[in-house]
Amino acid sequence: MPFRLCGELWSYVQMVDSLAQRGDxxxxxxxxxxxxxELGSEGELxxxxxxxxxxxxxxRGKSIVGVAGSxxxxxxxxxxxxxxxxxxxGGGRQIHAFQYPGDFCELHRYLLPEPDDIVTVGAITDxxxxxxxxKDVEQAIERYPRLGLAFxxxxxxxxxxxxxxxxxxxxxxxxxxxxxxxxxxVVQLKAIGIERAILPLTQLDLADAVCLSNAHVDPILxxxxxxxxxxxxxxTIQVVDKERLIDIAKLDxxxxxxxELLREWEISYEEAxx
Amino acid sequence: MPFRLCGELWSYVQMVDSLAQRGDxxxxxxxxxxxxxELGSEGELxxxxxxxxxxxxxxRGKSIVGVAGSxxxxxxxxxxxxxxxxxxxGGGRQIHAFQYPGDFCELHRYLLPEPDDIVTVGAITDxxxxxxxxKDVEQAIERYPRLGLAFxxxxxxxxxxxxxxxxxxxxxxxxxxxxxxxxxxVVQLKAIGIERAILPLTQLDLADAVCLSNAHVDPILxxxxxxxxxxxxxxTIQVVDKERLIDIAKLDxxxxxxxELLREWEISYEEAxx
DNA sequence: CGGCGGCTTGATTCGAGTCAAGAACCGTGG
DNA sequence: CCACGGTTCTTGACTCGAATCAAGCCGCCG
Numbered sequence: 001m002p003f004r005l006c007g008e009l010w011s012y013v014q015m016v017d018s019l020a021q022r023g024d025x026x027x028x029x030x031x032x033x034x035x036x037x038e039l040g041s042e043g044e045l046x047x048x049x050x051x052x053x054x055x056x057x058x059x060r061g062k063s064i065v066g067v068a069g070s071x072x073x074x075x076x077x078x079x080x081x082x083x084x085x086x087x088x089x090g091g092g093r094q095i096h097a098f099q100y101p102g103d104f105c106e107l108h109r110y111l112l113p114e115p116d117d118i119v120t121v122g123a124i125t126d127x128x129x130x131x132x133x134x135k136d137v138e139q140a141i142e143r144y145p146r147l148g149l150a151f152x153x154x155x156x157x158x159x160x161x162x163x164x165x166x167x168x169x170x171x172x173x174x175x176x177x178x179x180x181x182x183x184x185x186v187v188q189l190k191a192i193g194i195e196r197a198i199l200p201l202t203q204l205d206l207a208d209a210v211c212l213s214n215a216h217v218d219p220i221l222x223x224x225x226x227x228x229x230x231x232x233x234x235x236t237i238q239v240v241d242k243e244r245l246i247d248i249a250k251l252d253x254x255x256x257x258x259x260e261l262l263r264e265w266e267i268s269y270e271e272a273x274x
Numbered sequence: 275m276p277f278r279l280c281g282e283l284w285s286y287v288q289m290v291d292s293l294a295q296r297g298d299x300x301x302x303x304x305x306x307x308x309x310x311x312e313l314g315s316e317g318e319l320x321x322x323x324x325x326x327x328x329x330x331x332x333x334r335g336k337s338i339v340g341v342a343g344s345x346x347x348x349x350x351x352x353x354x355x356x357x358x359x360x361x362x363x364g365g366g367r368q369i370h371a372f373q374y375p376g377d378f379c380e381l382h383r384y385l386l387p388e389p390d391d392i393v394t395v396g397a398i399t400d401x402x403x404x405x406x407x408x409k410d411v412e413q414a415i416e417r418y419p420r421l422g423l424a425f426x427x428x429x430x431x432x433x434x435x436x437x438x439x440x441x442x443x444x445x446x447x448x449x450x451x452x453x454x455x456x457x458x459x460v461v462q463l464k465a466i467g468i469e470r471a472i473l474p475l476t477q478l479d480l481a482d483a484v485c486l487s488n489a490h491v492d493p494i495l496x497x498x499x500x501x502x503x504x505x506x507x508x509x510t511i512q513v514v515d516k517e518r519l520i521d522i523a524k525l526d527x528x529x530x531x532x533x534e535l536l537r538e539w540e541i542s543y544e545e546a547x548x
Numbered sequence: 549c550g551g552c553g554g555c556t557t558g559a560t561t562c563g564a565g566t567c568a569a570g571a572a573c574c575g576t577g578g
Numbered sequence: 579c580c581a582c583g584g585t586t587c588t589t590g591a592c593t594c595g596a597a598t599c600a601a602g603c604c605g606c607c608g
């Protein structure tokens with residue numbers, strides 16, 4: 001079982017994995033995500049979950065898009081962490097977003113086919129994937145129109161994250177960029193019920209996401225550790241003081257708004273579960 | 275009739291405006307856009323167009339979001355140019371995208387309500403707007419499910435533009451950023467049948483979109499004029515050598531791909547019209 | 549003709565990138 | 579249990595692109 005970090009990360013992955021393996025699937029990450037979307041009844045959710053087929057594992061570092069051949073299917077991340085990136089000429093990478101269990105990896109290609117090489121999805125840790133064939137998606141949407149709205153909404157959520165990332169990258173100083181990115185990850189993880197996890201990201205992953213050089217990210221993480229926001233344990237990225245982190249990131253009210261937005265999302269998730 | 279630039283720009287706006295005013299609306303910008311989306315029959319298109327109500331004019335510089343009160347409606351840009359931006363603390367602006375006739379100004383708020391102040395839509399020139407009440411949208415989607423897919427697809431298209439902008443801004447040198455932005459505008463205008471138009475953007479608009487200072491944009495535009503890509507006429511922005519511009523922008527193959535993507539889009543539009 | 553908004557220019561400052569070298573750590577295989 | 583190789587992290591010196599600031603210009607509009 002090759003994992004970069006043992007201990008907490010591994011147990012975290014296993015936990016999520018075990019959720020994904022449960023027979024009913026109603027409480028797995030995909031179910032959670034769909035409940036978050038607040039559209040569709042349990043019946044619709046079950047119909048969707050029944051369509052997930054051909055589970056597969058992908059090793060860390062490998063590409064996820066097109067794993068199952070002709071790629072006429074949606075891919076759901078069941079366990080692990082992935083990222084959505086574009087390769088830049090010259091070897092660089094721009095990571096658009098990180099994906100967590102329950103996320104659709106390639107939703108953006110469903111209605112808007114694009115060449116494979118524009119946007120790629122890569123596995124940051126070993127991942128479990130589920131597939132839903134386009135044919136089944138179409139039929140399900142036809143039968144349960146609200147399912148179509150839920151997919152649409154999921155797309156919009158991804159787009160809003162893109163927008164926030166764009167804002168974040170474009171004109172903020174380096175510290176804020178990193179703080180914001182970390183904030184977002186914490187919120188996303190919380191939304192699927194995971195707290196205080198070690199983020200399985202390398203400094204290079206962070207750098208590619210916030211558009212800085214890796215050599216520049218390092219001292220920033222150190223200062224965050226000095227501030228008590230991150231675990232003192234060098235070589236791992238773990239947020240231990242979420243409030244403080246939000247405080248640093250919110251220096252710009254817009255980011256506070258972003259956090260609020262996501263928090264609202266999270267609240268509505270909890271309501272939905274009640 | 276207060277317009278910053280007379281002559282060509284004004285006639286361009288009038289042309290688009292007259293399209294928007296035509297009784298049937300089937301060939302107006304909204305009709306074109308929907309045909310581009312390749313989903314839905316003419317019947318569905320007509321149903322949609324029938325829902326557009328409460329046309330209104332907004333003066334340049336004013337905000338578009340929430341013009342008609344409680345904002346329980348989609349807003350369609352019928353004529354003019356608008357932009358989608360976030361205000362940065364400290365007076366700055368990040369322009370996410372420019373909008374042209376036929377674009378939905380606030381599609382992103384339909385399924386994902388957000389505070390008003392995160393993203394704003396502003397009128398760059400005087401604009402004509404049409405409104406479709408959410409209630410009507412819902413009914414129409416229920417009756418014509420493919421309409422829902424078309425909206426979804428329109429959202430995805432906006433998201434892909436966001437992504438390209440993010441790539442563009444993040445790590446390209448200034449000249450490429452500007453060239454790419456201009457490329458995108460040319461392609462978007464062509465898609466609604468407008469060529470060789472003067473872009474009614476100020477250098478500050480450009481700067482806010484590509485994330486440079488206005489003082490930095492100016493010499494870049496000059497060099498593009500020297501290269502024969504832009505009209506020699508200072509104080510206006512008009513692409514006169516599209517091929518050359520694409521050539522400059524495509525220095526990075528990813529951007530070429532972007533252009534290809536949009537070009538493909540445009541082609542399928544022409545097929546649909548045939 | 550006067551004022552204002554946008555464009556143009558240059559000097560200076562600063563943040564971030566690049567490069568290169570070394571250290572710490574992980575997982576591997578002996 | 580220990581030695582090894584590769585990956586990731588850490589550090590510092592140097593470079594460069596772009597921001598900022600400030601001033602002057604031009605053309606449009608009242």
